[in-house]
Amino acid sequence: MAADGNNGASAGSQVDVVVVGAGFSGLYLLHRLRAEGFSVRVFEAASDVGGTWFWNRYPGARCDIPTTDYTFGFDPELERAWTWSEKYATQPEILRYLQFVTDRYDLRRDITFDARVEGAEWDDKTGLWAVRTSTGETVSCRYYVMATGCLSVPKAPDIEGAPRFAGEVYFTSRWPHEGVDLTGKRVAVVGTGSSGIQSIPLIAQQAAQLTVFQRTPNFSIPAHNGPASADRLGRLAADRDAYRTAGKWSRGGVPMEATDILGGTASEDVRRERFEAAWEAGELFAILGVFADQGVDPASNEIVSEMIREKIRSIVDDPETAEALCPKDHYFGTKRPCLDSGYYATFNSPHVRLVDLRSTPITTITEAGIDTAAESFEFDVIVYATGFDAMTGALVGVDVTGRAGVTLKEKWADGPSTYLGLTTVGFPNFFALTGPGSPSVLSNMAVSIEQHVDWVTDCLVDLRAKGMTRIEPTPLAEDGWNQHVADCAAISLHPTANSWYMGANVPGKPRVFYPYIGGVDNYRAVCDEVRAKDYLGFRLSAPEAEQCHDGVIRRLQPDVAMVLDAMAQMELPPLESMSPPEARAFMEMSNGARPPGPDVGEVVDGVLPGPAGELEYRLFRPGSPGPHPVVLYFHGGGWVLGDQVSDEPLCRDLCVRTEAVVVSVNYRHAPEARYPAAAEDAWAALQWVAAHAIELGGIPDDLVVAGWSAGANLVAVVTQRARDEGGPVVRGQLMLTPVTDSAMKTRSYQENADGYVLTAPLMRWFWDHYCDPAQRAEPTATPLRGRLDGLPPAIVVTAEFDPLRDEGIAYAEALRAAGVPVEHLAARGHTHTSLTMVGVVLSGARVREEIALRLGALLREPVEV
Numbered sequence: 001m002a003a004d005g006n007n008g009a010s011a012g013s014q015v016d017v018v019v020v021g022a023g024f025s026g027l028y029l030l031h032r033l034r035a036e037g038f039s040v041r042v043f044e045a046a047s048d049v050g051g052t053w054f055w056n057r058y059p060g061a062r063c064d065i066p067t068t069d070y071t072f073g074f075d076p077e078l079e080r081a082w083t084w085s086e087k088y089a090t091q092p093e094i095l096r097y098l099q100f101v102t103d104r105y106d107l108r109r110d111i112t113f114d115a116r117v118e119g120a121e122w123d124d125k126t127g128l129w130a131v132r133t134s135t136g137e138t139v140s141c142r143y144y145v146m147a148t149g150c151l152s153v154p155k156a157p158d159i160e161g162a163p164r165f166a167g168e169v170y171f172t173s174r175w176p177h178e179g180v181d182l183t184g185k186r187v188a189v190v191g192t193g194s195s196g197i198q199s200i201p202l203i204a205q206q207a208a209q210l211t212v213f214q215r216t217p218n219f220s221i222p223a224h225n226g227p228a229s230a231d232r233l234g235r236l237a238a239d240r241d242a243y244r245t246a247g248k249w250s251r252g253g254v255p256m257e258a259t260d261i262l263g264g265t266a267s268e269d270v271r272r273e274r275f276e277a278a279w280e281a282g283e284l285f286a287i288l289g290v291f292a293d294q295g296v297d298p299a300s301n302e303i304v305s306e307m308i309r310e311k312i313r314s315i316v317d318d319p320e321t322a323e324a325l326c327p328k329d330h331y332f333g334t335k336r337p338c339l340d341s342g343y344y345a346t347f348n349s350p351h352v353r354l355v356d357l358r359s360t361p362i363t364t365i366t367e368a369g370i371d372t373a374a375e376s377f378e379f380d381v382i383v384y385a386t387g388f389d390a391m392t393g394a395l396v397g398v399d400v401t402g403r404a405g406v407t408l409k410e411k412w413a414d415g416p417s418t419y420l421g422l423t424t425v426g427f428p429n430f431f432a433l434t435g436p437g438s439p440s441v442l443s444n445m446a447v448s449i450e451q452h453v454d455w456v457t458d459c460l461v462d463l464r465a466k467g468m469t470r471i472e473p474t475p476l477a478e479d480g481w482n483q484h485v486a487d488c489a490a491i492s493l494h495p496t497a498n499s500w501y502m503g504a505n506v507p508g509k510p511r512v513f514y515p516y517i518g519g520v521d522n523y524r525a526v527c528d529e530v531r532a533k534d535y536l537g538f539r540l541s542a543p544e545a546e547q548c549h550d551g552v553i554r555r556l557q558p559d560v561a562m563v564l565d566a567m568a569q570m571e572l573p574p575l576e577s578m579s580p581p582e583a584r585a586f587m588e589m590s591n592g593a594r595p596p597g598p599d600v601g602e603v604v605d606g607v608l609p610g611p612a613g614e615l616e617y618r619l620f621r622p623g624s625p626g627p628h629p630v631v632l633y634f635h636g637g638g639w640v641l642g643d644q645v646s647d648e649p650l651c652r653d654l655c656v657r658t659e660a661v662v663v664s665v666n667y668r669h670a671p672e673a674r675y676p677a678a679a680e681d682a683w684a685a686l687q688w689v690a691a692h693a694i695e696l697g698g699i700p701d702d703l704v705v706a707g708w709s710a711g712a713n714l715v716a717v718v719t720q721r722a723r724d725e726g727g728p729v730v731r732g733q734l735m736l737t738p739v740t741d742s743a744m745k746t747r748s749y750q751e752n753a754d755g756y757v758l759t760a761p762l763m764r765w766f767w768d769h770y771c772d773p774a775q776r777a778e779p780t781a782t783p784l785r786g787r788l789d790g791l792p793p794a795i796v797v798t799a800e801f802d803p804l805r806d807e808g809i810a811y812a813e814a815l816r817a818a819g820v821p822v823e824h825l826a827a828r829g830h831t832h833t834s835l836t837m838v839g840v841v842l843s844g845a846r847v848r849e850e851i852a853l854r855l856g857a858l859l860r861e862p863v864e865v
């Protein structure tokens, strides 16, 4: 490897690194690699640097991240040497900046312009890539990096008749460098994404007539362009490093104060005030962060969406046009929102017209113009602002052939698969900057690019220091990362939209959520951790050496991890350090702060007779006409904590999802009433509820017993007893993360002893309060030791990060062995408590939905009354 700083151009056809693309990312990568002594060659298809800012020269093209942040931050001297003229710089200014950077660091000498990389082939014997360019040159390199951008391959026009048009045709993404004079012309613009919305007001200033063909209205907010924000400039000037660090560790790559205000619970005044402030700020991340939950909660999102629609209606004079411009088919933010300068007001000009393709679709493009289902239009010019084959277009557009002759296009035929959005199995020494599976397009690109470039450079330096010459992710790590990317997307509203984030804009493109939505901050932490763990999930090798720390970097569901982080920050005392009354008071206080759970038809409190006095219950009735099946529910809390209302959000959720009456019955608690008091009470509750099903609004004999944790232990105990005593009839048992064994010796007890809310010491505390060691082996305490044949069908739910996981699995297996029908649901990435956190841990909803489906199958159909 060249370590003497020799530049690639002189090194010629054999270099350490080939980089494709000379935009923001290629330029910075070249700078960093060269400084570390690697020989590098950059190939760029364009005739100069700039990447997206070289090509996208349409009128009105600007950045939509404030220039205080959409800028390189790696060199304070560079920052001092360049001053942006506006809050959002124009394309020519950004291009000048990139040229300035290029010259300042003398980058041109290693860049070959007008050279498109057409193919790259890995040779497993030599451990080198052979990179072919359109100029006929082939360069050999150890590392191959695609810095090709996420929005660089224009989508081919997919409109019938497009080639027939005899007038002028322009693409916003390939706008002529000499500019276009539209004065006095009849112009059509097809497409109302960011490019259309930025260019339409300026095209309208020139054109004699402008007709905008809109398929999907997009949300746009005013950029309020002008001088850079005084607040941001002030913070930068006061402490540049702190400001840049805040950007690096923010959600989107722009310093921003995160809110915890929820749309649903905020007062009307607060909602309005927060929205107006974001509207006035004219910043994307401000309007995307009016409420903490607008990206995940449809109702909260609708509040923001409707306020934007109100603004559109107030700007656009013609009510019909205003309504057509109001987006209603997707949640705000699930398609990339736009920043505009006078977009909506443009439609008040008499020579500008909107054609809503939803009501009158284009039938064909003709020689003279565009025909819709309703009308024939004639134009001099058609401008296509129809978007890109985003995220993967540029990567699979090059013939990249990895180990075993498989191309990237073939490997990604069903959607991209990456480790960290940077690397992919089968393609050693290959990196894709801001690739699919990284925050990229959901973030401030400048910050995300610097992070990727720094990580890749550090990685190559580490490999050199270790004497390693190859790096490739492992299948385990890559699958784990893909899963994590999908898990993050699944709790957001994003996958619900037909967006280019989902590949939906390109016919035939696989529909997956392409970027990583977990945030720039979390992503940076992941990448740092992979390196700190000595390249977890990568295989590093050299002819005589190999290292592989295989593993998955993120296994918890993302929202579970967030809750655990928040709890860790609160530094709460462990429950087991408290007395039972203190622990109960503490639990009650925490329960007071949680969301209440969904609305049900009716809530009724009552009492039923227990062996040692009355037992309180709370009944949750569905909104639909009854009678309904009945779920008798026992709460969790280690036989020490909780009561008939402590699991109320979960009970409400069960009631709504299963359309069953849920009767949550309290039982006596330890240490005041030790074993077998809880089991005796649960048995009494079962008998009473079964006998009073009709009074409770239930269907007789259509009863399931359900419970969570210690409550699930009672489920097992009472169903065994009902079998032995010949009734009551129980149609099924639902055991959520059950306690089934007092031994506390399983692998899950060791793996998850600490850190996942229910800890091994806490479980010991529960057992010690509940039951003498000598009694714990009794089947009425340890149901795993009981006789299991002849029991009702069971649904057993276990959580991956739960000390009780393995005893739950053991119970499910033992039931199955005894001939009992069992559905075992293993909740991946969940903890003992997370499935019950209704409205907080959203990923739990998918598991509860599955539970409800299975419960529904056990319960009878509701009967007509």
Ligand code: N01
Pocket (backbone or CB within 6 Å): 062, 063, 064, 065, 151, 158, 159, 190, 191, 192, 193, 194, 195, 196, 198, 213, 214, 215, 216, 336, 357, 385, 386, 387, 388, 441, 500, 505
């Ligand atoms: O592309 P788009 P874009 N018939 O895909 C429509 C970034 N960017 O170039 O939504 C009729 O968003 C299509 O309709 P639909 C930014 O990340 C940033 O505008 O598919 N219409 C849509 O309206 C942005 O998100 C800036 O129903 C057709 C439009 O064309 C991304 O680049 C500036 C059609 C395409 O919108 C892409 O933006 C510009 C058809 N056959 C871009 N096919 C900044 O401000 C497509 N459409 C920094």
